[in-house]
Amino acid sequence: MARIRSVDDRAPEVELGPWRLAATPPGACAGPGDLDAVTDWIPAEVPGTAAAALQAAGRWSAAAPEPIHDRDVWYRTHLTGSGPARLRFAGLATIAEIWLDGIPVLCTRSMFEEHVVDVDLGGTSELALCFRALRAALDRPAKRGRWRPRMITPGSLRHLRTSVLGFMPGWCPEIDHVGPYRPLTVEPVRLRVSAADVRPTLDGDIGRLAVSLRVDGPVGTVRLRCGGGEAPLAEVEPGVFAGALALPGIAPWWPHTHGVPNLHPVEVRVDDAGVDLGLVGFRTLALTRPFEEGLALAVNGVPVFCRGAVWTPPDLVGLGSDGARTLLGLARAAGMNMLRVPGTTLYPPPDFYDLCDELGILVWQDLMLANFDYPHADPAFAAELDRELSGFLDRTQTAPSLCVICGGSEVWQQAAMLGAPRAVWADAFCAGTLPGRVAALRPDLVVVPNSPSGGDLPFSPRGGCTHYFGVGAYRRPIEDARRAEVGFASECLAFANPPEPGTPGPTGPADPLWQSGIPQDRGADWDFETVRDHYVGALYGVDPAALRAEDPDRYLELGRAAVAEVMEATFAEWRRPRSPTAGGLVLMLRDLAPGAGWGVIDWTQRPKSAWYALKRAFRPVQVLLTDEGLDGLHVHILNETAEARALTLTLTFCEAGGRVAARAERDLVAGPRSALTLTSAALLGRFFDAADSYRFGPRIHDLAHAQLSDADGSAIAESFHVPGARPVDRSAIGLRAEPVATAEGPGLRISTDRFARGIQVLAPGARPDDSGFHLAPGASRIVTFAEAARPPRGRVRAINSDEIVEFGHDG
Secondary structure, eight states, X not given: OOOOOOOOTTSOOOEEOOEEEEEEOTTSOSSGGGGGGOOOOEEEOSSOOHHHHHHHTTSOOTTSOOOOTTSEEEEEEEEEEEEEEEEEESOOBSSEEEEETTEEEEEXXXXXXXXXXXXXXXXXXXXXXXXXXXXXHHHSOOOOOSSXXXXXXXXGGGGSBSOOTTSOTTTSOOOOOOBOOSXXXXXXXXXXXXXXXXXXXXXXXXXXXXXXXXXXXXXXXXXXXXXXEEEXXXXXXXXXXXXXXXXXXOOOBXXXXXXXXXXXXXXXXXXXXXXXEEEEOOOOEEESSOGGGOOOEEETTEEEOEEEEEOOOSXXXXXXXXXXXXXXXXXXXXXXXXXXXXXXXXXXXXXXXXHHHHHTOEEEEEOSOBSSOOOTTSHHHHHHHHHHHHHHHHHTTTOTTEEEEESOBSHHHHHXXXXXXXXXXXXXXXXXXXXXXXXXXXXXXXXESSBSBSSSSTTOSSSSBEEEOTTTTTOOOTTHHHHTTOSOEXXXXXXXXXXXXXXXXXXXXXXXXXXXXXXXXXXXXXXXHHHHHHHHHHHHOOOHHXXXXXXXXXXXXXXXXXXXXXXXXXXXXXXXXXXXXXXXXXXXXXXXXXXXXSOSBOTTSOXXXXXXXXXXXXXXXXXXXXXXXXXXXXXXXEEOSSSOEEEEEEEEEEOTTOOEEEEEEEEEEEOTTEEEEEXXXXXXXXXXOTTSOSOSSOOOOSEEEEEEEOTTSOEEEEEEEOOSOOOOOOBOOOOEEEEEEETTEEEEEEEOSSOEEEEEEEOTTOOOSOOSEXXXXXXXXXXXXXXXXXXXXXXXXXXXXXXXXXXXXOO
């Protein structure tokens, strides 16, 4: 149901006192009456976890997390108030028992359900929460599944509705999550509107809003307001008022890459009282081809190339949402228009979806099912899962950002990779039950059975959605990104991405803690640093192992550059107009711990080289160069925005020192939400061995450079192609950096005489708007530091330059 935000100040307040926490041996205290003998209490925050409270008390460390699941954890507080009240528990991890004044009021075994308990208060009451030791439940004998995952242990997790975070060695830190991790509120029963159902739809250019309310007590009139329109609601049954509003010409909601994420406030007037039902967005969502041919989405009738990353909680210890706005802002700034919440984590809180609505970021939401053979035939398990799904869809019913509901992560893949036939891995819940439940509750969503799924095997790259690691973990050449004909990559391009220099935590391979931060699939004899090293060797012709031993800083410098080049090249292949790929989500957005994790943003929320690469790869107005062999280079111009763009395209072939071998320039108009492909031959008007395919003689160019310029001559997108080997020997290239003032804040004009590869802009305490980019011979560009209060200090270096250029003030 929609969240009701109105408040009647005439109702008495209920006050919660401070919380205290204690851990006891399993079963030592049967109820709150046994707690008088417990003396070791510490302060605790709610919402929060036992780990966060113990950490604040100096008794626990995320760097060396001690188990908590082997104990019962108790929370106690007093609340003051009188009359009927509603206890609302938004999230309890996991096996929880609740008492009010010693009387049990709730027992739950699910971390993912919200619970509401109506009580009658009589002054001062004691509220006690016990979270029973999860280890005891995990150790209890239970029916084994038909397969056993290697990534997640123990197998008994399949019977419990709890997050598998903390149970995946090599994937994330082993932190035990226990406690009231989501808000616990005590609300006086005071709102006349006790429930609201809000359904926005878009029909052509007409927004339609259907609302149903349950109103307590006698009512005179009920009126609905939204988008400048107003309509009465009629009493359709005692206490239930319903009606609809048509809004011609309503501004629709778009992902930010394709338009404005317009939101509209909804209010209901019950007699003279206003009831705020939040914000709604009007949009349509559809498949542009059968799912079996590759997932492809259209929003408001416009095909959208979905790009982004896999989301993980911003606070792995307390499971709070602090930092979510910063992370989502960085995702948007990088041009991401979709995030996937995987089944290995937990459902984000409602304000996550509010932020995604506001920022124009689509959300792919997995159910919290991952890898296991879940007991769907067990009535109790099935009922828990149904309540979980229904509650989630109710809480997010007005979120236009929510677009995909998926039956879980790698459940089908796990079984198929162990040799099980389709009859085993294509479970009836994901294939049949889930689509029906979603159609009844949120018919505007796309349902995906599992991630991955859709092909002859669940992980086949061409059908449905795949977890594509051909380029990446399986160390295939970059050309495999095209050869695989990926339909939609709901996970891809995982590397051990080194953080930027100066990031707190392990500093490099020489640090003994460095290896602990490297992701590794359990049981594999390789890790994701090995994957990164492979591409360092393949791209730059160096021996990563020798370089690591001889020059660790250079080793990491080339590692950062290699990851960036691979990501840009892969998405260039996937975004070209003739590509079958309709989306790619990188594993993952943020590191869960210090070190070189999968994240394109480190654990301190500082972007890495991969983030900057994706920012360049994801531009809504973009130029791409692809190698088409005997057909030369193809130049692709993309304009995903709603406005036509008058642009100038320049294509230059030159030596590293700048001597031009061939050049073409063309003015063009890129229509709204359009794509155009031009060949190098068509642009030059003559034969030129652009891709170095014919080789009738020595190659006369070292570089191809395509640039799109706006009407005022400013460059808005660039693409580079380097034929043959990519040597990165350091030499003098005439690299320069000069501080300048810009309208966006302090800036830096960077220029070079010769081709500069992978220019890194390092400014402690300030974030440049780009880093790791190439610069054509004789070219310059301005990098800004929008968040810097004054011009920062730092240095500029290219991976093929022996020059280190210092910049900044002396004060």
